[in-house]
Amino acid sequence: MSTPVPLIVKLLASSVSVANRAGKIVRDVMSKGELGIVEKGDVPSDWIVIDTDKDVLSLECPSSLQGVKEEDIVVWVDPLDGTSEYTQGFLEHVTVLIGISVNEKPVAGVIHQPYYKTINGGEKKMGRTIWGLQGVGVGGFTPAPPPDSLIITTTRSHSNALAEKGLQAMNASQVLRVGGAGYKVLQLLEGIASVYLFATSGCKKWDTCAPEAVLSAAGGKLTDILGNYYKYGASEQRLNKTGVLAAVNNDLHSYALSKIPEELKELQSKK
Numbered sequence: 001m002s003t004p005v006p007l008i009v010k011l012l013a014s015s016v017s018v019a020n021r022a023g024k025i026v027r028d029v030m031s032k033g034e035l036g037i038v039e040k041g042d043v044p045s046d047w048i049v050i051d052t053d054k055d056v057l058s059l060e061c062p063s064s065l066q067g068v069k070e071e072d073i074v075v076w077v078d079p080l081d082g083t084s085e086y087t088q089g090f091l092e093h094v095t096v097l098i099g100i101s102v103n104e105k106p107v108a109g110v111i112h113q114p115y116y117k118t119i120n121g122g123e124k125k126m127g128r129t130i131w132g133l134q135g136v137g138v139g140g141f142t143p144a145p146p147p148d149s150l151i152i153t154t155t156r157s158h159s160n161a162l163a164e165k166g167l168q169a170m171n172a173s174q175v176l177r178v179g180g181a182g183y184k185v186l187q188l189l190e191g192i193a194s195v196y197l198f199a200t201s202g203c204k205k206w207d208t209c210a211p212e213a214v215l216s217a218a219g220g221k222l223t224d225i226l227g228n229y230y231k232y233g234a235s236e237q238r239l240n241k242t243g244v245l246a247a248v249n250n251d252l253h254s255y256a257l258s259k260i261p262e263e264l265k266e267l268q269s270k271k
């Protein structure tokens with residue numbers, strides 16, 4: 001008799017399949033040019049996903065996550081992160097996010113890019129799925145070390161005076177303005193940017209849960225601009241009031257945190 005697959009691994013494997021299908025639906029909707037509303041009970045049968053990703057299903061579950069029970073888990077889903085960019089045709093910025101938290105902490109997650117193109121032997125493939133699991137690592141792509149100079153990635157469509165103040169204080173060699181929390185964390189993991197900074201409120205729990213899970217599985221860190229972790233329990237407020245600060249390793253995170261002006265931290269903590 002084979003041993004049962006631990007719940008977290010099963011959930012992550014299903015999330016990979018769900019994200020793949022969601023990405024296909026996003027592409028189909030876009031190519032038809034119609035954004036309709038599907039009524040409850042009227043969901044097309046091909047939207048119902050029952051398969052699970054075989055490679056993820058065979059991952060070894062770390063001992064810390066083996067005994068996790070259903071009541072300890074909250075799943076945060078953003079079916080289309082980078083909505084403004086989606087409507088403006090910056091399709092590479094769009095992601096499907098599924099973040100799995102256990103006792104308020106993101107431990108597993110999926111970032112799917114529906115419009116990521118790969119060409120293999122002349123054959124074009126659309127979409128890629130990146131996953132992360134605490135204590136195991138990440139898959140679906142090849143991580144790269146951070147750039148040599150300080151490159152910040154930040155919002156393209158939700159900036160304000162506070163966000164700009166934070167950016168100025170970084171004195172970065174380059175600021176990349178792109179959409180979506182998922183896409184920005186991928187830029188960190190692929191060595192395109194060193195730090196993700198958004199020094200104001202606006203992101204929600206479903207924007208950061210999966211990116212934080214994937215980033216931390218790769219050794220990175222995502223907090224608010226005070227350096228505190230967000231909590232992902234079901235009763236937590238949806239809004240991440242005190243901004244986002246993320247980096248691919250602890251040193252870069254501490255360095256960026258030390259550069260955020262106290263005045264800005266105080267303004268945020270009083271909110």
Ligand SMILES: Nc1ncnc2c1ncn2[C@@H]1O[C@H](COP(=O)(O)O)[C@@H](O)[C@H]1OP(=O)(O)O
Binds near residue numbers: 082156158
């Ligand atoms: N002021 C805001 N209003 C609504 N959503 C926001 C705001 N700021 C950030 N977000 C959400 O957080 C994500 C990351 O922020 P940004 O792209 O600005 O860096 C956005 O893609 C958006 O999610 P979504 O696109 O799913 O609505």
Ligand SMILES: [Mg+2]
Binds near residue numbers: 078080082181206
């Ligand atoms: Mg979002």
